Amino acid sequence: MPSATLLGQALISGVLAGGMYGLLALGLSLSWGLLRLVNLSHFALAFLAAYLTYELGTTYHVAPWWSVLIIVPSMFAIGLAQHWVFVRFKVNELGSLLITFSFAVILEVGIQLYWTADYRRFETHYATWSIKAGPFYIPVLELILCLVAGVLAWGTWLWLRKTYVGKALRASAEDADIAAAYGVDHRKLAYLLSGIGAAYAGVAGTFIALIATLAPAQIWAWLGVVFAVVIIGRLGNPLGALAAGMLIGASESIAMAVFSPAWAPVVSFSVLIAILLWDPEWS
Amino acid sequence: MLLEVRNLHVGYGDAPAVWDVSIEVDAGEIVSVIGPNGAGKTTLINAIAGMLRSRQGQLRFDGVDMTRVRPHGFCEQGIALVPEGRRLFTKMTVEENLELGCYLPRPRAARAESLERVYDLFPILRQKRAQPAGELSGGQQQMVAIGRALMAQPRIVLFDEPSLGLAPTIVDDMFDIIVRVRDGGAAVLLVEQNVIKALSVADRAYVLEQGRIVATGLPDELLKQPHIREAYLGV
Numbered sequence: 001m002p003s004a005t006l007l008g009q010a011l012i013s014g015v016l017a018g019g020m021y022g023l024l025a026l027g028l029s030l031s032w033g034l035l036r037l038v039n040l041s042h043f044a045l046a047f048l049a050a051y052l053t054y055e056l057g058t059t060y061h062v063a064p065w066w067s068v069l070i071i072v073p074s075m076f077a078i079g080l081a082q083h084w085v086f087v088r089f090k091v092n093e094l095g096s097l098l099i100t101f102s103f104a105v106i107l108e109v110g111i112q113l114y115w116t117a118d119y120r121r122f123e124t125h126y127a128t129w130s131i132k133a134g135p136f137y138i139p140v141l142e143l144i145l146c147l148v149a150g151v152l153a154w155g156t157w158l159w160l161r162k163t164y165v166g167k168a169l170r171a172s173a174e175d176a177d178i179a180a181a182y183g184v185d186h187r188k189l190a191y192l193l194s195g196i197g198a199a200y201a202g203v204a205g206t207f208i209a210l211i212a213t214l215a216p217a218q219i220w221a222w223l224g225v226v227f228a229v230v231i232i233g234r235l236g237n238p239l240g241a242l243a244a245g246m247l248i249g250a251s252e253s254i255a256m257a258v259f260s261p262a263w264a265p266v267v268s269f270s271v272l273i274a275i276l277l278w279d280p281e282w283s
Numbered sequence: 284m285l286l287e288v289r290n291l292h293v294g295y296g297d298a299p300a301v302w303d304v305s306i307e308v309d310a311g312e313i314v315s316v317i318g319p320n321g322a323g324k325t326t327l328i329n330a331i332a333g334m335l336r337s338r339q340g341q342l343r344f345d346g347v348d349m350t351r352v353r354p355h356g357f358c359e360q361g362i363a364l365v366p367e368g369r370r371l372f373t374k375m376t377v378e379e380n381l382e383l384g385c386y387l388p389r390p391r392a393a394r395a396e397s398l399e400r401v402y403d404l405f406p407i408l409r410q411k412r413a414q415p416a417g418e419l420s421g422g423q424q425q426m427v428a429i430g431r432a433l434m435a436q437p438r439i440v441l442f443d444e445p446s447l448g449l450a451p452t453i454v455d456d457m458f459d460i461i462v463r464v465r466d467g468g469a470a471v472l473l474v475e476q477n478v479i480k481a482l483s484v485a486d487r488a489y490v491l492e493q494g495r496i497v498a499t500g501l502p503d504e505l506l507k508q509p510h511i512r513e514a515y516l517g518v
Binding site for chain 1: 332333334353354355356357358359363364366370372373374375379382383384386387391431435
């Protein structure tokens with residue numbers, strides 16, 4: 001059994017790493033829960049944003065906090081374009097899985113053609129900064145990521161609860177015809193939500209560029225875990241997505257510390273299966 | 284004439300079709316459409332609510348050609364639906380359901396007064412305002428469905444089988460409410476299988492069978508017709 005300090009450090013690192021799961025899960029959960037569109041290309045969009053952050057940072061020396069101002073609106077626009085395809089071809093839930101898988105593959109190939117399959121690392125002097133709190137180290141970038149994810153999740157939650165647009169989106173998710181009968185133009189709102197989901201992928205991508213090593217095939221690395229997180233957090237629930245991300249991040253990290261790193265991939269789906277056994281109608 | 288349906292044809296999927304139907308509703312009227320299960324009553328009312336496209340014929344509301352209006356534009360003209368089976372947003376609270384009724388800018392501006400009016404009409408909903416609508420009893424859910432329609436400040440309220448699945452004592456209350464809705468200034472188009480009740484509150488009525496209007500007139504006249512007495516009253 002590892003020491004209390006090691007476990008505490010594992011818990012902190014895990015929760016902070018889980019912030020990334022939560023941030024990636026956020027956009028996915030919104031489009032799946034509220035539009036019934038499962039967007040596999042969400043990860044590819046995040047990596048496109050990461051590569052753009054890398055490119056702007058290394059070639060043009062644009063700091064990530066400036067490049068994010070270009071990247072997020074661009075991703076929003078890509079989200080709108082993607083949604084146009086969904087509307088144009090009347091894509092349903094299963095169809096969205098297939099069509100966004102092909103989007104993801106195309107993006108992966110595009111990234112590979114432009115940036116090659118080599119590993120890329122966006123080196124910054126602040127990447128390794130950390131705060132020392134007692135015996136524990138808290139990495140600064142990951143802490144900022146978690147704060148940003150927290151603000152986005154909380155803001156989105158409030159938006160869905162308190163505004164008419166948010167309520168209309170939730171109502172449409174349950175009964176689109178009746179919502180329309182009361183004046184809700186679901187098509188417009190769906191475009192907005194798709195854009196927001198893609199914009200969140202842009203935010204996630206900026207952080208991926210700063211904390212991870214980039215390679216085209218990495219697009220698929222988070223897919224399994226983040227899907228589990230989306231379901232554990234309940235579809236369409238932004239705060240749930242973030243909480244589930246942190247729960248899974250912490251569980252993985254503890255499992256790695258107590259057993260071995262090889263156990264980490266088992267954790268997310270074990271938690272998911274346990275939850276579904278406890279309540280089959282969880283999601 | 285507020286609502287004018289002329290030679291309307293509607294048909295979709297497995298749902299019963301409606302053929303060559305003409306009905307009218309004037310301001311301040313309660314008009315009932317009665318008929319057996321599967322006659323096309325819901326199809327007809329859904330077409331008037333904008334949820335189904337008509338294939339042919341005219342649908343005019345206060346002079347506006349509604350066949351050119353997109354589904355989410357019907358409410359703006361003043362048409363509100365109380366759908367069959369209530370179709371509430373079950374996971375949202377009672378108050379959120381009501382607020383969806385005043386989604387459009389004009390009724391939204393009157394949100395506070397409209398909410399008060401609905402809570403005065405159905406005091407129990409004031410107590411249950413923060414509960415998920417799906418947890419309410421059938422009668423209370425019907426109140427939410429009617430409240431949601433009233434929040435839209437409608438000029439006509441379309442009721443689709445409001446008594447379906449409700450306890451007999453509550454059914455009487457529902458028809459009282461329908462009369463109060465009309466007295467409050469909106470016209471009412473009511474589609475019902477409960478023939479006696481539907482005719483007792485109606486100013487005029489139509490009989491829809493197998494997708495066609497087979498009879499029309501004042502409730503008293505219809506009640507005297509041998510076919511109606513046989514088919515609907517069992518005498």
